[in-house]
Amino acid sequence: MTTPRCDEDLGGVTLRDLLAYKPTAGPETPVWLPDGSAIVVRSSSPGGETIQAIDVESGAAHTLAGNLGERPFLSSALISVSPDGRWLAYVGEKGGSDGRERSSRVELHLVPLSGGPEVQLTRLGANINAYSWSPDGREIVFSSNRYGRYDIFKVSVPDGDLTRLTQDTRYEVYPVFMPGGERILYVRLNEHWTDHEIVCMSAAGDDARAVTSDLDFFDYHYGRRFGYPVYAQPSDCVVFPSHRSGWINYWRTPLSGGEATPVCAQADDQTEAALSPDGATLAFVSNHDGTLSLFITPVVGPGGDPAAPLVAPGIGVVSAPAWSPDGKQIAYLGGSPTSPADLWVVDVATGNARQLTSSPEAAAVSEELQSPQKVHYPSADGFTISAYLYAPPDRGAGKRYPGLIIAHGGPTMQFFDTYHADVQYFVRKGYVVLMPNIRGSSGYGKSFEDANNADWGHGDLRDVLAGVEFLRTLDYVDGENMGIHGMSYGGCMSMNAVAFAPGVFNASVPHAGYGDWLGFEEGQELRHRQLMRYEFGDVDENRDVYVRCSPIYTLAEATTPVFLVHGEGRFPRSDASLKFARALEQDYKVYEYKVYPNECYYVVSDENRCEMLPDIVDFLDRYLRKSGSPS
Numbered sequence: 001m002t003t004p005r006c007d008e009d010l011g012g013v014t015l016r017d018l019l020a021y022k023p024t025a026g027p028e029t030p031v032w033l034p035d036g037s038a039i040v041v042r043s044s045s046p047g048g049e050t051i052q053a054i055d056v057e058s059g060a061a062h063t064l065a066g067n068l069g070e071r072p073f074l075s076s077a078l079i080s081v082s083p084d085g086r087w088l089a090y091v092g093e094k095g096g097s098d099g100r101e102r103s104s105r106v107e108l109h110l111v112p113l114s115g116g117p118e119v120q121l122t123r124l125g126a127n128i129n130a131y132s133w134s135p136d137g138r139e140i141v142f143s144s145n146r147y148g149r150y151d152i153f154k155v156s157v158p159d160g161d162l163t164r165l166t167q168d169t170r171y172e173v174y175p176v177f178m179p180g181g182e183r184i185l186y187v188r189l190n191e192h193w194t195d196h197e198i199v200c201m202s203a204a205g206d207d208a209r210a211v212t213s214d215l216d217f218f219d220y221h222y223g224r225r226f227g228y229p230v231y232a233q234p235s236d237c238v239v240f241p242s243h244r245s246g247w248i249n250y251w252r253t254p255l256s257g258g259e260a261t262p263v264c265a266q267a268d269d270q271t272e273a274a275l276s277p278d279g280a281t282l283a284f285v286s287n288h289d290g291t292l293s294l295f296i297t298p299v300v301g302p303g304g305d306p307a308a309p310l311v312a313p314g315i316g317v318v319s320a321p322a323w324s325p326d327g328k329q330i331a332y333l334g335g336s337p338t339s340p341a342d343l344w345v346v347d348v349a350t351g352n353a354r355q356l357t358s359s360p361e362a363a364a365v366s367e368e369l370q371s372p373q374k375v376h377y378p379s380a381d382g383f384t385i386s387a388y389l390y391a392p393p394d395r396g397a398g399k400r401y402p403g404l405i406i407a408h409g410g411p412t413m414q415f416f417d418t419y420h421a422d423v424q425y426f427v428r429k430g431y432v433v434l435m436p437n438i439r440g441s442s443g444y445g446k447s448f449e450d451a452n453n454a455d456w457g458h459g460d461l462r463d464v465l466a467g468v469e470f471l472r473t474l475d476y477v478d479g480e481n482m483g484i485h486g487m488s489y490g491g492c493m494s495m496n497a498v499a500f501a502p503g504v505f506n507a508s509v510p511h512a513g514y515g516d517w518l519g520f521e522e523g524q525e526l527r528h529r530q531l532m533r534y535e536f537g538d539v540d541e542n543r544d545v546y547v548r549c550s551p552i553y554t555l556a557e558a559t560t561p562v563f564l565v566h567g568e569g570r571f572p573r574s575d576a577s578l579k580f581a582r583a584l585e586q587d588y589k590v591y592e593y594k595v596y597p598n599e600c601y602y603v604v605s606d607e608n609r610c611e612m613l614p615d616i617v618d619f620l621d622r623y624l625r626k627s628g629s630p631s
Contacts (some may be wrong), residue, residue, distance in 0.1 A: 018362070020499060041054060051079055084136070088110065089111075130142065165184070237253060263491075281299065284321070296310050297316060314418045375389045383448075411460065465504060487602060
């Protein structure tokens with residue numbers, strides 16, 4: 001059910017338009033066909049998730065596979081094409097949940113590119129988080145939690161004969177065949193997911209040895225940030241990410257072992273390494289204050305910052321680079337605050353880039369969107385905070401608008417130069433929105449990322465409060481009427497503001513937040529428990545930290561009205577918001593509480609967001625439209 005407000009005219013655009021304005025490709029890395037004629041991407045459409053081949057010359061698309069499963073937002077499709085060009089592979093959940101409330105089953109599926117029925121390659125009844133093809137296309141190596149932890153498996157194509165290659169008690173993930181197919185590299189995590197080993201073993205699973213190790217790089221998603229090891233055959237070295245310089249940069253070490261050296265040292269985080277077909281050049285994405293640019297550099301060279309990026313958006317993001325088979329072009333996803341991700345290709349020699357895909361809604365919607373201003377303001381403890389500032393489109397002389405701080409999730413995450421449908425909606429409803437990358441955010445160096453460890457809701461909240469003071473310096477902001485909102489850790493920060501900063505905010509809207517870290521571990525999946533141990537330490541030894549950072553124990557002085565929102569359905573975790581609501585009620589605080597059905601804990605479907613976002617605006621209007629603020 002969608003509400004009529006979904007079609008309310010917001011000045012040339014509706015909320016339905018804003019929500020329908022989606023990426024045309026991704027989020028996975030684009031995959032070139034072996035002959036270089038087309039690029040394979042995952043695409044969203046009103047009919048569901050599909051895999052499409054995009055012609056490199058014309059941009060014409062044709063569908064290779066549809067119906068990718070019931071929860072593509074939880075399980076990435078992980079698209080790839082076999083080196084011989086015979087098969088398209090993807091990971092997806094099929095066949096429903098058999099009436100069960102929850103399952104963790106995804107399988108490898110094959111689509112013959114010459115035509116014919118789809119093949120389900122694996123039947124593990126478990127999860128698969130990474131895989132890669134053998135050079136001859138006859139096998140796939142992958143990591144799965146079939147036996148309660150992630151091990152490395154190998155499956156033959158297309159008959160599905162399965163071999164388990166590792167049985168360590170530690171998580172072993174992100175396997176990749178080396179050239180020739182005789183050996184496999186993979187990543188082994190330590191017990192706390194903070195340290196990584198790159199291991200080399202035979203394709204039969206024996207003769208394993210550690211090539212190199214990296215310490216103090218917490219991996220919230222069992223190896224996803226560390227990702228696949230990259231083997232550069234000409235220089236016989238392995239390339240991997242490391243925080244050892246204070247930034248996430250790529251380092252190289254000889255396959256035989258030895259000292260690690262930087263590939264290209266930068267005071268910016270580097271991600272998404274992609275090796276050229278000849279193995280001599282590394283492409284990577286460099287993050288400077290939320291703007292993501294594409295660089296290329298020799299794998300072996302002086303190790304300095306390249307003179308210039310290959311693709312450098314003024315404000316925008318480049319992601320998921322993929323080399324063409326001949327090494328002359330790189331495909332990537334490109335977006336901005338006014339355009340979701342589209343597929344692009346860039347000529348490596350000239351730097352000339354072409355856009356291959358575009359949303360049907362692009363022309364009508366993009367010209368109505370507000371571009372943010374990137375601002376910086378001082379905060380406590382000597383920190384400078386970077387933030388995105390959005391102002392209403394009809395702002396005129398003498399008008400003053402209420403302010404809305406939006407906090408991101410994580411906390412080890414950040415806002416980038418990307419499109420946010422909800423922010424565009426709030427701005428068009430007359431709110432000045434500030435989206436700060438507060439301490440604890442990624443992208444600003446490891447010391448900044450770790451600056452809120454054991455201090456959630458305090459140091460990072462001071463950065464939020466400094467954002468409030470920044471908004472009050474703007475002549476078009478009604479400084480007496482401030483709201484805060486966010487999802488996940490942003491929801492937690494919205495709860496923190498209620499408890500730890502009484503009187504500052506006139507309204508708070510926590511979306512899927514948690515207010516009690518002391519009781520958090522009960523019923524939580526392992527990655528969340530690992531995060532708490534990394535950020536706070538052992539709960540028995542650091543009980544005072546868990547209590548101090550839990551807003552639910554400090555609500556007596558709260559003055560801010562609260563609207564708690566979350567989803568409920570197949571993955572029910574609503575007890576966290578409900579627990580906070582009950583604590584507010586017990587202290588006679590003003591609050592509202594609403595659940596949106598058929599979701600995970602987060603509200604992500606367009607149908608429910610069409611209802612939730614107007615609900616949030618109604619609540620904000622009720623408490624922030626004072627002191628002459630325009631409506």
